[in-house]
Amino acid sequence: MSQTQRTLIRGAHVLGGAPGDVLIDGGAIAEVGTGLPAEGARVIDAAGLVLLPGLVDLHTHLREPGREDSETVLTGTRAAAAGGFTAVHAMANTFPVADTAGVVEQVWRLGRESGYCDVQPVGAVTVGLEGKQLAELGAMHDSAAGVVVFSDDGKCVDDAVIMRRALEYVKAFDGVIAQHAQEPRLTEGAQMNEGVVSAELGLTGWPAVAEEAIIARDVLLAAHVGSRVHVCHLSTAGSVELVRWAKSKGWNVTAEVTPHHLLLTDDLVRSYDPVFKVNPPLRTEADVLALREALADGTIDCVATDHAPHPHEDKDCEWGAAAMGMIGLETALSVVQHAMVDTGLLDWAAVADRMSARPAAIGRLAGHGRPIAPGEPANLTLVDPAHRAVVEPTAFVSRSRNTPYRGLELPGRVVHTFLRGRATVLDGELA
Amino acid sequence: MKRHLISATDLTRDDAVLILDTAEELARVADRPIKKLPTLRGRTVVNLFFEDSTRTRISFEAAAKRLSADVINFSAKGSSVSKGESLKDTALTLEAMGADAVVIRHHDSGAPHRLATSDWIGGCVVNAGDGTHEHPTQALLDAFTLRRRLTEGPNGGVGGDLEGRRVTIVGDILHSRVARSNLHLLTTLGAEVTVVAPPTLLPIGVAHWPCAVSYDLDSVLSKSDAVMMLRVQRERMNAAYFPTEREYARRYGLDGDRMARMPEHAVVMHPGPMNRGMEITAEVADSPRCTAVEQVSGGVSVRMAVLYLLLGGAGPADTTPADTTRSDENGQPA
Amino acid sequence: MDSTPDTQPSVPAPSAAARTVLEGPDIARALTRIAHEIVERAKGADDVVLLGIPTRGVFLARRLADKLREITELPLPVGSLDITMYRDDLRLRPARALARTDIPGEGVDGRLVVLVDDVLFSGRTIRAALDALGDIGRPRAVQLAVLVDRGHRELPIRADYVGKNIPTSLRETVKVQLTEEDGRDGVLLGVREPAPSGER
Numbered sequence: 001m002s003q004t005q006r007t008l009i010r011g012a013h014v015l016g017g018a019p020g021d022v023l024i025d026g027g028a029i030a031e032v033g034t035g036l037p038a039e040g041a042r043v044i045d046a047a048g049l050v051l052l053p054g055l056v057d058l059h060t061h062l063r064e065p066g067r068e069d070s071e072t073v074l075t076g077t078r079a080a081a082a083g084g085f086t087a088v089h090a091m092a093n094t095f096p097v098a099d100t101a102g103v104v105e106q107v108w109r110l111g112r113e114s115g116y117c118d119v120q121p122v123g124a125v126t127v128g129l130e131g132k133q134l135a136e137l138g139a140m141h142d143s144a145a146g147v148v149v150f151s152d153d154g155k156c157v158d159d160a161v162i163m164r165r166a167l168e169y170v171k172a173f174d175g176v177i178a179q180h181a182q183e184p185r186l187t188e189g190a191q192m193n194e195g196v197v198s199a200e201l202g203l204t205g206w207p208a209v210a211e212e213a214i215i216a217r218d219v220l221l222a223a224h225v226g227s228r229v230h231v232c233h234l235s236t237a238g239s240v241e242l243v244r245w246a247k248s249k250g251w252n253v254t255a256e257v258t259p260h261h262l263l264l265t266d267d268l269v270r271s272y273d274p275v276f277k278v279n280p281p282l283r284t285e286a287d288v289l290a291l292r293e294a295l296a297d298g299t300i301d302c303v304a305t306d307h308a309p310h311p312h313e314d315k316d317c318e319w320g321a322a323a324m325g326m327i328g329l330e331t332a333l334s335v336v337q338h339a340m341v342d343t344g345l346l347d348w349a350a351v352a353d354r355m356s357a358r359p360a361a362i363g364r365l366a367g368h369g370r371p372i373a374p375g376e377p378a379n380l381t382l383v384d385p386a387h388r389a390v391v392e393p394t395a396f397v398s399r400s401r402n403t404p405y406r407g408l409e410l411p412g413r414v415v416h417t418f419l420r421g422r423a424t425v426l427d428g429e430l431a
Numbered sequence: 432m433k434r435h436l437i438s439a440t441d442l443t444r445d446d447a448v449l450i451l452d453t454a455e456e457l458a459r460v461a462d463r464p465i466k467k468l469p470t471l472r473g474r475t476v477v478n479l480f481f482e483d484s485t486r487t488r489i490s491f492e493a494a495a496k497r498l499s500a501d502v503i504n505f506s507a508k509g510s511s512v513s514k515g516e517s518l519k520d521t522a523l524t525l526e527a528m529g530a531d532a533v534v535i536r537h538h539d540s541g542a543p544h545r546l547a548t549s550d551w552i553g554g555c556v557v558n559a560g561d562g563t564h565e566h567p568t569q570a571l572l573d574a575f576t577l578r579r580r581l582t583e584g585p586n587g588g589v590g591g592d593l594e595g596r597r598v599t600i601v602g603d604i605l606h607s608r609v610a611r612s613n614l615h616l617l618t619t620l621g622a623e624v625t626v627v628a629p630p631t632l633l634p635i636g637v638a639h640w641p642c643a644v645s646y647d648l649d650s651v652l653s654k655s656d657a658v659m660m661l662r663v664q665r666e667r668m669n670a671a672y673f674p675t676e677r678e679y680a681r682r683y684g685l686d687g688d689r690m691a692r693m694p695e696h697a698v699v700m701h702p703g704p705m706n707r708g709m710e711i712t713a714e715v716a717d718s719p720r721c722t723a724v725e726q727v728s729g730g731v732s733v734r735m736a737v738l739y740l741l742l743g744g745a746g747p748a749d750t751t752p753a754d755t756t757r758s759d760e761n762g763q764p765a
Numbered sequence: 766m767d768s769t770p771d772t773q774p775s776v777p778a779p780s781a782a783a784r785t786v787l788e789g790p791d792i793a794r795a796l797t798r799i800a801h802e803i804v805e806r807a808k809g810a811d812d813v814v815l816l817g818i819p820t821r822g823v824f825l826a827r828r829l830a831d832k833l834r835e836i837t838e839l840p841l842p843v844g845s846l847d848i849t850m851y852r853d854d855l856r857l858r859p860a861r862a863l864a865r866t867d868i869p870g871e872g873v874d875g876r877l878v879v880l881v882d883d884v885l886f887s888g889r890t891i892r893a894a895l896d897a898l899g900d901i902g903r904p905r906a907v908q909l910a911v912l913v914d915r916g917h918r919e920l921p922i923r924a925d926y927v928g929k930n931i932p933t934s935l936r937e938t939v940k941v942q943l944t945e946e947d948g949r950d951g952v953l954l955g956v957r958e959p960a961p962s963g964e965r
Contacts, residue, residue, distance in 0.1 A: 191540075199636030202540040202564030202611060207635070271548070272541030316549075318518050320539030320562065449862060456847070456863040465900040470850040498850075739850070744860035 006030075007421065008038045012046035012382060014372055016348025022051065024378040027420035031374055046382055049415055050348050053356040054086025054379030055333065056368045058149070058178070058256055059232060059304035061325070062088070062119070064110060065103070066095025071309035071399045073110035076329070077117040079307070079398035081424035083329040084381035084414040085117055087360065087368045088307075092124040093154040099124035099135035101143035108145035116424045120363060123147040125166050125177060129155045134166060141173045148364045151178035153232055154279070156214055158184050163218060167227035176254075176362060178230040179218050181239070182280065186210035191319065193266040193281040201269060203319065206281045208236040215239050219246035219253050228252035230362055233306050235261045235280040237290035244299045254362050256304035257291050259328055259335035264288075264404055274315045274322030275404050278308070295354060296345040302359040305332045309400030326404050330396050333383060334410040341385070342411060348385075367420075378421040387413035397430065432747040435547040435556040436737055439567045439615035444592060445750040447620055451575050452589050453736035454729070460497065461732065470743050471500035477530040478504045479521065480559070481537045486703065486727070487559050487569075491534045494734035500742070503528070518542060522551035530554045532742050540564035540608075555741045563606045569702055570612035572733040574620055576726045577657055580698050594621030599651050601627040601683060602661030602710050603672075605634050609702045610661060614642055625651050629683065631672040632663075648683055652692045659700040660685050660710045676709055686712040690720065698722050783940065783955030786931060792912065792943075792950050795928030796825070799910050800832035802926050807877055810837055812905065814873055816846040818882040818894055819864030824945040825912055826881035842869030846880065846901075851893035866897075873902040879926075883941040885911040888922035913952055915939045 007024040014020045014032070021036040022029060062076035071079075073090070080088045090107050092098035098107060104121040111119020123140035127133045129152045140147040150170060157163045157179060166177050187210045192198050194205025215231055219242060222229035231243060234255050246253040260278065265285050268276045276282060294300040308325025315322050328335075336355065340346040346354065360369025370376040391405040417425035424431055432446045442450070460466055476495040478488050488504065495502045505525070507517055518537070525533055531554045535543045540562030547556040560566040574593065581596055582588030598617050604610045604626050617624050624642040626633065637644055645651050652658065663683075665676060673679045680686075685699060693699075699711075699721040707713050715721060740748040787795070804810045810833055817826030823845040830843040847864040855861075880894050891909055898907060910926035915933040931954065933939060940953040 194635050196636040196639045199634035199640070200611070202562055202608060204563075205635055272544045273548075313519075316519060318537065318539045318542040318545045320542070321518070453863050456865065459866060463901055467900070468850040469896065470855065740860045742860070743850075743855055744858055745856050746859045748860040748862065 006041035007044060007418070007423070008036060008041040009044045009046045009051060009380070009382065010036075010038070012049050012051035013348070014051045015352050016050050019047070022372065022380070024380075024418065024421045027378055027422075029372065029374055029376050029378050032372060044382070044416060048386060049382040049384050051372060052084070052348065052352045052381045052383060053369055053372060054381050054417065054419065055084045055355045056359040056363070056365060057085050057088040057305050057307070057329065057332070058230075058302060058359040058363055059153070059258075060088040060090055060307045060329065061093070061309065062090045062107070063094065063309055065106065070311045073107060073119060074114045074116075075397065075399040076307070076309070077111060077114040077119060078430055079327070079329045079396065081116040081417050081419070082397045082414060082430060083331070084333050084383060084417050084425075085329060086379040086381070086417065086419045087118040087120060087365055088329075089120045089122050089149055089363055091153045092122050092151060093129055097124050097128050098122065099127050099129070101136065101139040101145075104140050104145040104147050105143050115419075116430070117419060118365075118368065120149070120365060121145045121147055122149045122151050122153070122178065125150045125152045125157050126162060131155060131157055131159055131162060134162065134169065137166070137169055137175065138173065141175060148173075148175050149178050149230070149362070150175055151180065151232065153178065153180045156180050156182040156184060158214070160217060160221070164221050164225060167222055167229060168225045171225070171227050174364065176228045176230050178232050179214065180232050181211045181214035181218065183210040183213050186213070190281070191277070192269045193283045195266065195284060197266045197269055201272070203269070208238050208283070208287075211236055211280055212238040212242055215242045219243070219251055222253060223249065223251040228254070231255040233258050233261065233280055233304065234291060234294070234300055235283050235287060237287045240290045240294040240299055244294070247299065254301040254358075255299070256302050256359070257295055257300045258306045259303060259332045259339070260326055260404055261291055262288060262295065262303075262339040263335050268404070272319045274317065274319050275326070275402055275406070277319060277322050277324050278326050279324040292339060292343070292345055295340065296350075301362065302354050303332065303336055304359065305329050307398075308402075309398055310402050312401065315402045325402065327396070327398050327400050327402055330398060331391060331403060331405055331410065333414060334412040335405070337385060337412040338410050378418050380418040381414060382416040384413045384415050385411060387411065389413065432740060432750055434741070434747055436567050436741065437544050437547055437556065437558045438565045439570050439612040439619070441567070442616065442619060443750060444619050444621070447571070447574065447616060448590065448592055449748060449750055450571055450733065450736045450740060451578060453740060454571075454575050454732040455587060455589050457735045457739070458729070458732040467497050467499060469499050470739060471495065471498040474500045474531040474742055475529055476500045476502050476532045476534060476738065476742075477525050477528075478502065478559075479507065479525065479533050479535045480505065481507045481518070481535070481542070482560070484536050484560065487536060490727070490730040491559060491734050493731045494738055497731070498735055498738055500738070503530070518546065519549070519551055522546055522549070526552045526554070532557060532738065534559045536560045538562055555747070557737060557741070560608055562608065564608050565612045566608040567612045567616070568730070568734055568737060569609050570616040571737065572726055572730040573613055573659065573700060573702070574616055575729045575733050576700065576722050577698070579725075580722060581656055581696070592620040593617060596622040596656045597625070597654055598622050598657045598659060599625045599627055599655040600659045600661065601648060601685070603632045603663045603667065604628045604637070604661070605632045606667075607661050613659065614640060618642070625655070627651060627683065629673055629679075632667070648689065649692070652689055653694065655693060655697055657698050657700055658685060658693060659702075662702065662704065662706055663710050665706070665709065680709055684710050684712065685715050687714040690715050690718065700726060702726065783938075783953040785951050786954045787913075787929060787952035789950035792928070792952070795912060796828050797832055799926040799928060800829055800836055803829070803833065803879060803910070804836050806925070810841065811839065812876045813841060814869060814871065814876045814878050814904075815841060815843040816868075816878055816880055816898070817843070818880060818890060819845055819847050820946055821941050821943050822880075822882040824943045825883060829881060829910065842871050844869045846894055846897055848890055848893040848897050851896045853889055853893065868901055873898065873904045875903070875905050877906050877908065878904040879908045879910050881910045883912050884939050885909070885914045885924050885927070886917055886939075888918045888920035891922050892920050912941055913939055
């Protein structure tokens with residue numbers, strides 16, 4: 001990794017706007033302008049590149065501790081850097097579960113050691129993700145990891161009382177409960193979105209209402225106790241309506257959408273290729289369009305990858321036996337460009353908002369998602385929007401290969417990533 | 432024909448008619464003193480069953496043996512390895528043993544499709560029932576029975592399809608691979624299908640199926656040339672799909688009174704095994720209008736036809752319109 | 766004979782240049798003669814069963830049966846024997862549709878079976894027919910009647926009754942046309958175009 005030094009980014013389209021220069025000195029942005037002098041600085045020719053604040057992911061599975069065969073904090077943060085991220089939230093469903101100060105501090109420390117990307121651990125809401133007893137949320141918050149976001153992701157906090165208590169409890173330290181909205185009884189044995197395709201394929205359906213019913217309950221609970229709730233991976237048009245309604249009430253509700261739910265539909269399941277098996281499931285085209293619109297109008301606050309690495313054998317099998325999840329860190333920005341920017345729904349400034357500023361704000365990450373301005377931390381990503389490439393899984397930095405985009409041509413390429421002034425990716429290669 | 436038979440939708444109308452016609456010819460072999468043909472000598476057919484189904488397995492086994500294929504029965508049920516590993520590893524084992532065809536029964540919908548589209552094996556794959564997806568040879572033998580029963584004349588419908596025939600499928604449509612395969616095949620053959628079930632046992636999305644949907648059995652009986660009763664598992668009651676067996680039988684079971692309201696020529700079908708007293712009464716099951724036993728005997732012929740047409744030549748039978756007569760009766764010197 | 770360019774459509778159509786070597790009346794005469802020979806050699810033909818090999822052998826068998834009935838004034842069992850499942854070249858082409866095997870009710874056990882086919886060439890069809898017949902029963906004897914013997918045997922098989930011997934080269938094709946199948950009677954001699962690749 002290269003040493004911290006002065007770096008001049010020359011001619012980048014700052015947030016997609018007019019070309020300008022950005023001078024980085026040490027870990028911070030020193031100057032923003034045009035025609036800045038290069039003296040003593042390494043010069044990055046950024047002509048044609050778009051400069052964004054370093055991306056922030058609210059929803060990453062780094063798998064360490066416990067499933068180092070699919071990803072580690074090191075490999076996952078390298079993948080994140082390659083995807084233009086400077087901070088990721090590491091989900092709690094590890095082995096052991098991140099439900100104590102000890103585990104979250106371990107993950108946090110591993111992130112610091114990796115140096116590629118800040119790792120902000122997410123704490124479990126309940127002990128062992130069992131949904132029965134609150135984990136020591138305060139201890140995790142007070143730990144070195146400073147946990148703010150709590151989630152049983154992978155499982156829903158389905159007990160209304162537990163959910164209420166968690167929402168109330170985290171008010172003491174401005175925490176947020178990130179809910180994996182999935183009514184468990186309605187989704188027993190569920191394999192894919194319930195609809196026309198599931199009827200044809202004979203796969204147990206996963207009704208939209210199983211997600212929407214929980215969201216409806218949780219926004220009401222959050223309003224009732226005056227806390228804030230964050231909805232993970234929104235996947236249905238109905239969920240969008242509920243979040244829109246909750247926001248119109250002025251309630252403290254935020255929501256994320258994954259890149260794959262912005263692009264892929266359940267038609268792909270006809271292949272029975274488990275690479276398309278994911279939780280929540282791929283939905284219909286109408287859902288995809290509603291999610292895009294909601295991300296554009298701000299109803300959905302941010303894009304989160306739900307990067308979910310799995311070893312080859314967990315996907316190289318029949319659908320029913322396969323694990324759920326897709327990797328996404330290294331393709332997120334490309335998919336968002338494809339689905340949102342190239343379609344005219346978002347400009348690059350809005351991409352910066354949805355993929356950096358807002359997720360950082362939800363996670364209360366002080367050093368990320370900041371404006372590109374003098375004095376701000378130099379967490380920056382440079383992307384080449386004109387680049388097009390066919391997705392080739394073997395080229396991924398992640399330890400896993402379970403991408404749904406194999407063979408798909410996508411736009412955009414992360415050319416440089418800077419974490420506090422230090423290049424983690426330079427000329428498309430990990431530094 | 433395609434190389435694999437995974438779904439009834441793999442079959443064109445001409446494919447399906449060819450299978451049925453071939454099955455008719457092969458059915459005649461069963462009446463001969465020597466019920467064996469040398470056609471698949473040296474070919475290996477593996478029956479790969481991840482789910483118990485003695486009936487289907489012995490039907491495929493008899494079919495393959497009557498064509499002189501070597502048959503390996505592989506029952507993977509109860510295997511201690513995890514499901515995913517076992518399908519792939521088993522497939523690789525079969526490939527190493529030189530399986531020319533794999534007949535697979537699996538509890539997961541899509542497993543045969545996965546086997547056929549993976550690079551795990553090179554042979555052709557025949558779906559013998561996957562989860563709640565499809566069971567195409569069952570649909571073929573149902574169509575075989577229907578064509579025989581509903582076509583007048585000595586030819587038993589050979590060369591023809593089921594154009595305009597009205598078939599009603601009754602029961603647990605949601606969980607039935609038989610219903611899905613029959614829906615597709617019967618539609619391909621020109622029949623008009625109506626599915627009848629309590630709304631809980633119909634899939635969300637059924638409105639997009641190429642069939643009519645009814646919740647009322649009585650209203651469709653008089654308009655049916657065949658009524659196919661599906662097995663309804665009693666355990667469904669516990670998952671609140673219907674309140675009691677008695678209520679199910681009363682609303683959706685076929686009894687003598689209901690059968691009497693069917694047209695005189697109409698038949699009652701059942702893929703077996705029957706739940707007497709549940710979806711069908713003993714009176715109906717034992718009546719000459721019930722084809723359940725014929726369906727079983729037709730099963731061997733239909734499966735012989737499928738195996739022959741997939742494996743008997745250099746490739747699957749060619750049903751694209753072309754000359755099929757032999758031009759030079761004595762063949763070409765090779 | 767006229768040579769045929771290689772661009773003609775694939776089998777079976779004989780080219781326009783195909784030459785008629787037997788007309789309808791020739792075929793009728795040949796069958797009449799065969800019928801008489803059968804009666805003569807089978808000493809009355811009262812235990813004869815005629816089995817035609819599909820497609821055209823079946824029609825020839827039925828015609829022969831009619832002629833035999835005229836001669837013997839006895840109804841004669843006639844059926845068909847499909848040999849597809851017994852062919853030795855099954856794996857050289859995609860799986861083929863089956864033709865009807867229809868054994869008369871009397872069966873074949875202890876009887877004189879006369880196999881009937883249109884053209885005798887390599888002998889492989891008859892080899893397959895003998896195998897098929899063996900799975901159906903045990904005839905007293907099996908004889909073979911063909912409309913045309915064009916030579917080039919590849920197996921030790923010969924016909925007992927031959928309508929006409931037509932010496933051919935391997936490049937030539939012999940095409941029998943019968944009213945029941947083709948709308949007219951005739952035997953055409955043409956020239957084979959090269960076998961399409963992948964099919965030899």
